[in-house]
Amino acid sequence: MSSGNLADRPTFGVGQVGYAFMGRTHSQAWRTVGAFFDLPVTPVMAALVGRSPDAVRAAAAQLGWAAAETDWRQLLKRDDIQVVDICTPGDSHAEIAIAALGAGKHVIVEKPLANTVAEAEAMAEAAAAAAERGVRSMVAFNYRRVPALALARQLVADGRLGTIRHVRAQYLQDWITDPEFPLVWRLQRDKAGSGALGDIGAHIVDITQFVCGERITGVSAVTETFVKERPLADASAGLSAQAGGAVATGPVTVDDAAIFTARFAGGALGSFEATRFATGRKNALRVEINGSRGSLAFDFESMNELSFYDAEEDGGTAGFRRILVTEPEHPYLGAWWPAGHLLGYEHTFTHEVRDFLLAVAEGTDPTPSFADGLQVQRVLAAVEDSAAAGSAWTPIP
Amino acid sequence: MSSGNLADRPTFGVGQVGYAFMGRTHSQAWRTVGAFFDLPVTPVMAALVGRSPDAVRAAAAQLGWAAAETDWRQLLKRDDIQVVDICTPGDSHAEIAIAALGAGKHVIVEKPLANTVAEAEAMAEAAAAAAERGVRSMVAFNYRRVPALALARQLVADGRLGTIRHVRAQYLQDWITDPEFPLVWRLQRDKAGSGALGDIGAHIVDITQFVCGERITGVSAVTETFVKERPLADASAGLSAQAGGAVATGPVTVDDAAIFTARFAGGALGSFEATRFATGRKNALRVEINGSRGSLAFDFESMNELSFYDAEEDGGTAGFRRILVTEPEHPYLGAWWPAGHLLGYEHTFTHEVRDFLLAVAEGTDPTPSFADGLQVQRVLAAVEDSAAAGSAWTPIP
Amino acid sequence: MSSGNLADRPTFGVGQVGYAFMGRTHSQAWRTVGAFFDLPVTPVMAALVGRSPDAVRAAAAQLGWAAAETDWRQLLKRDDIQVVDICTPGDSHAEIAIAALGAGKHVIVEKPLANTVAEAEAMAEAAAAAAERGVRSMVAFNYRRVPALALARQLVADGRLGTIRHVRAQYLQDWITDPEFPLVWRLQRDKAGSGALGDIGAHIVDITQFVCGERITGVSAVTETFVKERPLADASAGLSAQAGGAVATGPVTVDDAAIFTARFAGGALGSFEATRFATGRKNALRVEINGSRGSLAFDFESMNELSFYDAEEDGGTAGFRRILVTEPEHPYLGAWWPAGHLLGYEHTFTHEVRDFLLAVAEGTDPTPSFADGLQVQRVLAAVEDSAAAGSAWTPIP
Amino acid sequence: MSSGNLADRPTFGVGQVGYAFMGRTHSQAWRTVGAFFDLPVTPVMAALVGRSPDAVRAAAAQLGWAAAETDWRQLLKRDDIQVVDICTPGDSHAEIAIAALGAGKHVIVEKPLANTVAEAEAMAEAAAAAAERGVRSMVAFNYRRVPALALARQLVADGRLGTIRHVRAQYLQDWITDPEFPLVWRLQRDKAGSGALGDIGAHIVDITQFVCGERITGVSAVTETFVKERPLADASAGLSAQAGGAVATGPVTVDDAAIFTARFAGGALGSFEATRFATGRKNALRVEINGSRGSLAFDFESMNELSFYDAEEDGGTAGFRRILVTEPEHPYLGAWWPAGHLLGYEHTFTHEVRDFLLAVAEGTDPTPSFADGLQVQRVLAAVEDSAAAGSAWTPIP
Secondary structure: OOOOOHHHOOEEEEEEEOOOHHHHHHHHHHHHHHHHOOOOOEEEEEEEEOOOHHHHHHHHHHHOOOEEEOOOHHHHHOOOOOEEEEOOOHHHHHHHHHHHHHOOOEEEEEOOOOOOHHHHHHHHHHHHHHHHOOOOEEEEOHHHHOHHHHHHHHHHHOOOOOOEEEEEEEEEOOOOOOOOOOEOHHHOHHHHOOOHHHHHHHHHHHHHHHHHOOOEEEEEEEEEOOOOEEEEEEEEEOOEEEEOOOOOEEEOOOOOEEEEEEEEOOOOEEEEEEEOOOOOOOOEEEEEEEEOOEEEEEEHHHOOEEEEEEOOOOHHHOOEEEEEOOOOOOOOHHHOOOOOOOOOOOHHHHHHHHHHHHHHHHOOOOOOOHHHHHHHHHHHHHHHHHHHOOOOOEEOO | OOOOOHHHOOEEEEEEEOOOHHHHHHHHHHHHHHHHOOOOOEEEEEEEEOOOHHHHHHHHHHHOOOEEEOOOHHHHHOOOOOEEEEOOOHHHHHHHHHHHHHOOOEEEEEOOOOOOHHHHHHHHHHHHHHHHOOOOEEEEOHHHHOHHHHHHHHHHHOOOOOOEEEEEEEEEOOOOOOOOOOEOHHHOHHHHOOOHHHHHHHHHHHHHHHHHOOOEEEEEEEEEOOOOEEEEEEEEEOOEEEEOOOOOEEEOOOOOEEEEEEEEOOOOEEEEEEEOOOOOOOOEEEEEEEEOOEEEEEEHHHOOEEEEEEOOOOHHHOOEEEEEOOOOOOOOHHHOOOOOOOOOOOHHHHHHHHHHHHHHHHOOOOOOOHHHHHHHHHHHHHHHHHHHOOOOOEEOO | OOOOOHHHOOEEEEEEEOOOHHHHHHHHHHHHHHHHOOOOOEEEEEEEEOOOHHHHHHHHHHHOOOEEEOOOHHHHHOOOOOEEEEOOOHHHHHHHHHHHHHOOOEEEEEOOOOOOHHHHHHHHHHHHHHHHOOOOEEEEOHHHHOHHHHHHHHHHHOOOOOOEEEEEEEEEOOOOOOOOOOEOHHHOHHHHOOOHHHHHHHHHHHHHHHHHOOOEEEEEEEEEOOOOEEEEEEEEEOOEEEEOOOOOEEEOOOOOEEEEEEEEOOOOEEEEEEEOOOOOOOOEEEEEEEEOOEEEEEEHHHOOEEEEEEOOOOHHHOOEEEEEOOOOOOOOHHHOOOOOOOOOOOHHHHHHHHHHHHHHHHOOOOOOOHHHHHHHHHHHHHHHHHHHOOOOOEEOO | OOOOOHHHOOEEEEEEEOOOHHHHHHHHHHHHHHHHOOOOOEEEEEEEEOOOHHHHHHHHHHHOOOEEEOOOHHHHHOOOOOEEEEOOOHHHHHHHHHHHHHOOOEEEEEOOOOOOHHHHHHHHHHHHHHHHOOOOEEEEOHHHHOHHHHHHHHHHHOOOOOOEEEEEEEEEOOOOOOOOOOEOHHHOHHHHOOOHHHHHHHHHHHHHHHHHOOOEEEEEEEEEOOOOEEEEEEEEEOOEEEEOOOOOEEEOOOOOEEEEEEEEOOOOEEEEEEEOOOOOOOOEEEEEEEEOOEEEEEEHHHOOEEEEEEOOOOHHHOOEEEEEOOOOOOOOHHHOOOOOOOOOOOHHHHHHHHHHHHHHHHOOOOOOOHHHHHHHHHHHHHHHHHHHOOOOOEEOO
């Protein structure tokens, strides 16, 4: 695959903060990227950070990190670390990211960028300042790196859809339909910022804007919390958790679901829905776009496929094509297997760190930027504002 | 199929007004229903009404009507006619229906019930008065008679979905995406009342309320007319039409698309979209319902199928089932073919007139009633009001 | 639709023999065809034939036939009857068809043409002789008139598939998986000729040859009867029947399933399967064809769709297109509804009698001819011969 | 995930021979398995073997192997290597595997086990002898470790399908439909043993027997080479290759496609097809099984899904369920992501080495064994024999 000599390439030390669900996906990405992609730099999994010494040491051993740290500030002091990858809940993003950028570390931060617009603004400002010093940053909207969605972006950019008229996007999950499911951190406003809206709604706001190449200009929204009180959680891991034996409960302080209409800058109408109460839908990030020349449809539950309708085709044979996005000419696919041998969820992160490393090595700004993350945050804030104001139309600043 | 003697059954004269798209579907229904369903009465296709003498005579001959009339008032005078079936554009519904009910004729009227809430109110009032005299009426929301949607209603009524959390419904077509498509009557407010909203949005308002057994209590909406001026049409037939050679154009006075959020009486959130600009979607009436115990999904483009997720199933084998709704135990199917031999669009009308005839013969009120049609009209009006008021939340009276 | 005057057209009396499952489909076709298609002649449903006077009289009334007869020979004597439509089990096809052709009646006969090659040869001979006198005949392989399969034929004929390499066809049903299902006539060799092979295997032999425009040249086969003894049936109707209370059973004398490999004249390999034991598959007539330039896939359980892969497309956007075969330019569709408004099973018969009437009126031979039916019979016989000879390769004469 | 201490576990040195397509999948498996599965031993990627010193050194660096060797015999001498993983073409399997087992190394060998029955017999014999000494072996039919197919096996083993009546399996690819595609090693009998038959047909023979828990007892077959002469290849990698500029061509000495009927020990009929000429199908390993109580369907192009029809369900709601096989209770899934976050092709290998390591650590024989591989080889040989003998029925010894 590689024509050059791996040994001659500069190494790039990575320090990662957090090793829960997102921490595991990022670790797998760092561990895998060099084996498949021809990179100008060699990432080194230098240190993993967690608060519990024993637990972080065990995680580092299992996930392949050379060392474990219990304070993220240690990463900033280490010369062998060039990248800080932040996989913690949203309430700590701003502090860590701004400090890391200040220390001259390139930064990747999980989405949503922050829990508030104010934090996101501070982060975007810090990122802009850092970029002038050649220090790069990126917010990890990993679905941009689903090959089928990257292909979708290409088709829109190539004009294959013409003028976009309709965008409909849903992100449907069902992991908290059981009222006995406990009050994990993702259901608490102080930790998570918002509920379905910020966790998964953020993804469909970003991905539709990315694919369309257009921004949302205003929204009208309704949000709902169907189950208002839940058992307290003893512990939580990833998206699953077990209620403790205790009968103690606490209030759910985030939305269970958010639905909103929107307008895009180019005149398209948008219809959005993010929910954790769509029984039977496990991770159905679905996007449909209708344009004057064609249409696209995607569902992450069939993530290797993109449906494309080309209105320029002869009427008698026109139809939605199921493109199996596994051909060498598809985005990212040249590095992987022969056609028809599918990729999985984790590869979106492998592609993400690949693009990040390429950009940093080339001295360019990776995307999506913190500014992009801030704009998504503003859309989410407008959704909440509109919902609080009787669905009144709320422009995005 | 029939155990009794056909000859002994009372006949039921039908007079139908209109023979365009809807007139043809209703004619096929009247012609077919008796051959498949065991009915207490025998419908007789007595007279077809149209304004042009030659054209209506030719249509009557082709579609199987015994006679042709050029004035619908003639139907009201004929003793051999017990049913008036109104298949005209919405602007004439109120006048014909109220007169026919007044003359003691049972009435079926195509949807939407009327072009305005005021007209619909007058019609509902007339229907209520007529019902006291044993004169029946029905608004023809034919999709209630898609077997898969009738099955959906049964599953919800049987509690298989539990508490409903989410309703998402779209009615997507693409027949006017070409800006050169002419200004047919369906694009003119005075004839059609509204655009996508009243034509196809009305269907998804009705069908979701029917399947859920719950009414919409409020909406927040956005509407749009993408192509604001179109060539004048020489003529129109069904959903297709040809622009004349003339360069003259006229304004489109209805919406091309309407999107809205909603709340249902039982607490569910609704997300609705009706458009004629969904390139590649031909007649995609799609409904998804998520409840605490299960979910349903339907797309009219695969009208013989219903997807059902039963959350009571063991996790290891749970999944959306593709129910091929062609079994003898499915609604209406006992009258048709062996399992797996599909039905088509037209059969929704056959089922509709079957249910109408049964109700009339049994002396009960068929559904959906004019009152149901009026309620749909109120939802449509609220959608327009909300769209005109910056998407402000608008309760349904 | 029609520009001419219906009244000026010659009428065409039809006499139909049989009114069970196939008799009902043909009746619906005769009743419907004139309302949708512009025909040079007007079919008249003159007489229905059955053995039981009361039953046939009731059926005639319900299905719309003007008269009932108890002996098919009566049809041959009536001057007002120009067409005899034979919907009886295969053991009576030869006698009725040959007599009817001899009497100068045009003949449609349900498939399979006959129960034996010898009978089929006699019928083909009679048909050839009759054709010289202008008397027409047709075997009713109705699936040729599924619009999606007619479109498939067009695509192959237009060269869109290139050289055909693979044909795989299955006709999967499950209506006799229950060993308590009774011994209906379709399970008895003397009535039905063969089992799944002749009933549904005949369809996939015909349809693949039709779509490919190539004949099968040889086969190697395995057949099986999974349930060898069944309760005697009191009565049977269509594909469903009820076992009598009696414990008496009888031997199943036909195959439950037949699988075979084949070669086509142009070099393609064929893989065929016909079974009544495919649990969950109701009427899954499935055809896939792979050629050097493209591929097709079809499943009757989604009969309004054709999947088409065009290998000439750019690799990045190639994919199987789901063509919704409901556009005006699709075969037969111009006569029906707007795009996206699906057709059902019964209209394969409507299209069949339409094509028959057109051919007869134009003085040409309709297809498939009795000679085509004979060739299918020879393939079926070769399948049985091969199965009896240890799957030895068996050429078709 | 792991409760024990990673550092306390014994390490297990792995030496891998080959680093082309299969070598890359196995490398990724060895690199990944420990990060997700709690293993009793820790695999160490000790050495990679290839013939070209420079190339193997570069590959080892990229794929994460500690050392590179140019002779597989070196692996047998190294005490730090306990496992030899053979990823070479089939012609070298027997020699390497027998020597490695003789040297006391546990062995994994890619499928097909060998190019001839004789070689496979020798290997199975060596494996049986080694097992008595506690030396383990496994043939790498990776599709057994697709979670959906492992679930399929469970459902059959649990009796959810009842008596199996039909098995239909296809492995469809299209990578050599272009006659200009060069003569790579997979198209040469001396290297590959056979063509589509051994390469992909072997997989569907193994997987259907595995899922059904029954062996194939006899076959009747047809094979074909559509393109008999191809340009000589300069080089080949994976499934893609480039023709050299030379006009020189050579004969294709293997089958392009093989189709065969089969009988299973329990009475089921089998219909099989393996081809590299199914235009548009990229890696469509498809299996359908119909039993008296239910049915299954699978397509690797949607590898995270299993379709299951349960005939015990109420008729009105029965249907093929699309099980998204990503729940924690599904085979292998507990180690991965939350539900709905899909796995890819490569993880079939991760699961494979996980099962291998577990078996070895527990002192049991992993499956599929060399004896299983030999039996598959006998089926393939019977297919070739039958094809050479006019499709005569050929029992499996």
